[in-house]
Structures are given as C-alpha cells and as structure tokens.
Amino acid sequence: MATIPWLVDVLRGAGVQVVVEGDWLNRMRPGDFNPIGVLWHHTAATSSATNPHPALNVCINGRSDLPGPLCQALVDYHGVFHVISAGRCNHAGSARASGPIPAGDGNTMLIGWEIDYNGVNQEMTTAQYNASVAATAAVLKRLGRDASYARGHRETSTTGKIDPSFIDLNKMRSDVAAKMAGGTPAWTSTVDNSTAGRFTASANWGTSTYSTQRYGADYRFADPVAASDAAWYKFNVPATASYRVEAWWPANAGYNAATPYIVSTTTGNRTIIVDQRATGGQWRTLGTFTLPAGDANRVAVSRWSSAAGLVIADAVRLTRV
Structure with missing residues (x-):
C-alpha cells in the first residue's frame, strides 16, 4: 500500500492553509492506494462562516454504512484544507472511465477533496474554489499529471452522484491548468436570481422551486407578453474585453421555446433566442461578446416572445476569454 506523506508539504508550498487532523499519516482504509488524479466532491452539509466544517467528523470517522476516513482532505467554508489521511479513503467507490482516468477502483486511483457545502441551495465559496484549484494543481504537479487528471465525482460515479454541484468541471480544469502553468484563473462571475443587489425583475415575475434542475434555491418565471419587462443581471465587469456569456435554466415542456436573452455589449x-423546453440544468453558452467595463446591468431575460410557455430567469455567468 502506497501513501502520500508529502501531501501537507505540497499543499503548504502552494499557499494553501492547512490544518492537520490527528494521526493523518496512519489513518486510512486497507487496500491499494496508487493515485493518479484528484477527485472533487461536495459533502451535502450546510457550512457557514460560523460553522465552517460541519462534515469534518463524518469525513474522519465515517458513517454507519461507510467507515472512515472518507477523503484525504476536507475543504472548509473559508478554504482551509483539513488533512485527514495520507492513504486510501472511502470517497470514490467504483469509477467509470472519465478523461484519462480509467474504469476501476476509484479509491485506489484518486485523491479526494470533500468540499464542505450542501450543493442544493448552497454553492462552493470563492475561498473553497480558489484553494481547491491551487491544491489540485500542486498535487497533480507532484504526481506528474496534467489538469485532465482532475475530475468531479459526477464524472466518475457509477451510481448517479451529482457532486460537486454548481461547478463547471471543464472550467475547473482550465483554471487548474492555468495555475500549473503559473498563471491565474480567468475572471468569472455568476449572478443567480437570488443574488443580493444583482438581479432585478418586476412584480410580474413569480418565484418557483418546482424544477430540480434549478440553479440555487429557486428561479423566476413569467408569462410571455408583447413587451420586454426584462429581468436583469448586473455584473461588475473588470475591463472592456471579450466575455463568454452563459445561462442556466431548468427545462420543462411547459416552458418557452423562444426565450430572448439580451446582452448589453459595447x-x-x-x-439571443433559446429554447427553454430543453437542455436545462447546465450552463449553456449564449455567445462571446465584447462588454464594457463597469458595474451595470449586462444580461437580461425578456418576456417578449411569440411562443407559448413560461419564460424562465435563473442564473447567468460571465467569463473573460
């Protein structure tokens, strides 16, 4: 059985804040451990600034149906890595092939980060994301692997796992690659319909939790009319440049087949017209546009559609390219 006693030093060398949890060098499951990649998870627990690592005890000691340790490290609300194990852990189970990771025993092949957020109505914090990117880049360098060896559990799971929620895994790998190359991740910002001070809509827009494909806790809906009555997303764009604009909506046969998205460019x-009856529950690219710098309404969902069905406003993301 191999171990990774270098983990703490590699993380600290990457500038990641580390807390060592007990006898991490000898806490492990029996069996082979010869990692070739890193796997991201979320814990399904609700963390907060005052309760930053609610799942830590479970990750160390396990559950009645699954003995611990359940990951090599837990990433708390503030982005602190709590290092739990230098050896094999029960985090990945049976893995299907994903990218360069072959099908097989995920616990043998993969080092696991459990990122402590619930993944239903709570996203990963910026601190968690940035620390996880830095840690993943450093560990993959130590393993002699490139960023394609960073995967999400939903990509390797054979049992339908959804973690880590609300993360574009291709974007994650791009950010890891940039970090490995000595660069910095591209600027990106997400505005949900519930983001304080960043979303505005008239009283004609209702609120729903009906679809499980929603981004975050809920989304907004309205009947189509021959008037714009737009729901606007406000972004603080750092510089005049090209940005990829993406939208997230829950799909349903009763939603609108010709929903207008409006992008305010230079x-x-x-x-851009989209069919909200299909391809829901994921980021969909509307296009790449030159946007002006400044803090202003940049993307809208309009009600002005000749098609039947509810118009949906959920989340929008900008990424500098």
Whole structure:
C-alpha cells in the first residue's frame, strides 16, 4: 500500500492553509492506494462562516454504512484544507472511465477533496474554489499529471452522484491548468436570481422551486407578453474585453421555446433566442461578446416572445476569454 506523506508539504508550498487532523499519516482504509488524479466532491452539509466544517467528523470517522476516513482532505467554508489521511479513503467507490482516468477502483486511483457545502441551495465559496484549484494543481504537479487528471465525482460515479454541484468541471480544469502553468484563473462571475443587489425583475415575475434542475434555491418565471419587462443581471465587469456569456435554466415542456436573452455589449444590445423546453440544468453558452467595463446591468431575460410557455430567469455567468 502506497501513501502520500508529502501531501501537507505540497499543499503548504502552494499557499494553501492547512490544518492537520490527528494521526493523518496512519489513518486510512486497507487496500491499494496508487493515485493518479484528484477527485472533487461536495459533502451535502450546510457550512457557514460560523460553522465552517460541519462534515469534518463524518469525513474522519465515517458513517454507519461507510467507515472512515472518507477523503484525504476536507475543504472548509473559508478554504482551509483539513488533512485527514495520507492513504486510501472511502470517497470514490467504483469509477467509470472519465478523461484519462480509467474504469476501476476509484479509491485506489484518486485523491479526494470533500468540499464542505450542501450543493442544493448552497454553492462552493470563492475561498473553497480558489484553494481547491491551487491544491489540485500542486498535487497533480507532484504526481506528474496534467489538469485532465482532475475530475468531479459526477464524472466518475457509477451510481448517479451529482457532486460537486454548481461547478463547471471543464472550467475547473482550465483554471487548474492555468495555475500549473503559473498563471491565474480567468475572471468569472455568476449572478443567480437570488443574488443580493444583482438581479432585478418586476412584480410580474413569480418565484418557483418546482424544477430540480434549478440553479440555487429557486428561479423566476413569467408569462410571455408583447413587451420586454426584462429581468436583469448586473455584473461588475473588470475591463472592456471579450466575455463568454452563459445561462442556466431548468427545462420543462411547459416552458418557452423562444426565450430572448439580451446582452448589453459595447456596440449595443444583442438578442439571443433559446429554447427553454430543453437542455436545462447546465450552463449553456449564449455567445462571446465584447462588454464594457463597469458595474451595470449586462444580461437580461425578456418576456417578449411569440411562443407559448413560461419564460424562465435563473442564473447567468460571465467569463473573460
């Protein structure tokens, strides 16, 4: 059985804040451990600034149906890595092939981060994401692997796991690659319909939790009319440059087949029509546009559609390219 006694030093060398949890060098499950990659998870526990690592005890000691340790490290609300084990852990189970990771025993092949957030109505914090990117880049360098060896549990799971929620795993790998190359991740910002001070809509827009494909706790809906009555997403764009604009909506046969998204660019408003009956529960690219710098309404969902079905406003993301 191999172990990774270098883990703490590698994390600290990458600038990651580390807390060592007890006898981590000897806390492990029996069996082979020869890692080739890193796997991201979420714990399904609700963390907060005052309760930053609610799942730590479970990750160390396990559950009645699954003995611990359940990961090599838990990443708390503040981005602190709590290092639990230098050896094999019960975090990945049977793995299907994903990228360069072959099918097989995920607990043998993969080092696991459990990122402590619930993944239903709570996203990963910026601190958790940045620390996880830095840690993953450092560990993959130590293993002699590239960023394609960073995966999410939902990519390798054979039992339908959804973790880590609310993360674009291709974007994660891009950020890990940039970190490994000595660069910094591209600027990105997400505004949900519930983001304080960043979303505005009239009283004509209702609120729903009906679809499990929603981003965050809920989403907004309205009937189509021959008037814009737009729901706006406000972004503080750091510089005039090209940005990829993506939208997230829950799909349903009763939603609108021709929903207008409006993007406010340096050359005026651009309208993109999408079919919200399909391809829901994921980020969908609306296009790449030159956006002006400044804090202003940048993307909207308009009600002005000739198609039947509810118009949905959920989440929008900008990424500098």
